[in-house]
Amino acid sequence: MLVRVAVGVILRDGAVFIALRKSNQHQGGLWEFPGGKCEPFESAEAALMRELKEECGIVVTKCSFYKTIAHDYGDKQVELCFYKVTEFDGEPEGSEGQEVSWVAISSLSAYRFPEANQEIVLDLMAMP
Numbered sequence: 001m002l003v004r005v006a007v008g009v010i011l012r013d014g015a016v017f018i019a020l021r022k023s024n025q026h027q028g029g030l031w032e033f034p035g036g037k038c039e040p041f042e043s044a045e046a047a048l049m050r051e052l053k054e055e056c057g058i059v060v061t062k063c064s065f066y067k068t069i070a071h072d073y074g075d076k077q078v079e080l081c082f083y084k085v086t087e088f089d090g091e092p093e094g095s096e097g098q099e100v101s102w103v104a105i106s107s108l109s110a111y112r113f114p115e116a117n118q119e120i121v122l123d124l125m126a127m128p
């Protein structure tokens with residue numbers, strides 16, 4: 001099962017907005033950058049806008065493609081399309097009751113993310 005996922009790295013003032021995946025979800029109990037599965041025929045960018053509205057209540061007004069990471073979890077193969085989100089309307093929240101947090105990029109390594117995220121976490125922490 002291969003799923004295409006759009007993911008937003010929401011950035012503001014050296015911090016990034018992260019959410020805790022619910023225990024009943026795939027990769028549950030780990031932190032994530034908000035996002036979700038692309039619908040059939042939906043572009044990654046359209047899915048990003050839709051998911052960040054649904055999960056965090058924001059309207060993305062500026063984003064840029066960051067990178068794609070493919071990962072095989074064994075039970076599930078994902079293709080994660082990461083976007084940096086630098087401007088948005090509204091204040092991000094956990095619209096679906098998920099725990100959320102703004103964390104300094106420099107302390108991201110203190111949070112446990114799914115395996116597929118490791119590269120992105122290191123990459124963000126290396127940003128000037």
Ligand SMILES: Nc1nc2c([nH]c(=O)n2[C@H]2C[C@H](O)[C@@H](COP(=O)(O)OP(=O)(O)OP(=O)(O)O)O2)c(=O)[nH]1
Pocket residue numbers: 005006007025026027031032033034035036037038051076078080114115116117
């Ligand atoms: N959103 C998100 N998903 C991630 C990240 N890292 C990672 O491996 N994933 C995986 C976990 C899931 O298998 C898949 C994303 O699915 P999802 O559960 O967010 O999808 P969705 O929002 O459409 O949720 P649902 O309707 O299926 O509940 O990608 C990440 O940083 N953010």
Ligand SMILES: [Mg+2]
Pocket residue numbers: 034035036037051055
């Ligand atoms: Mg999701």
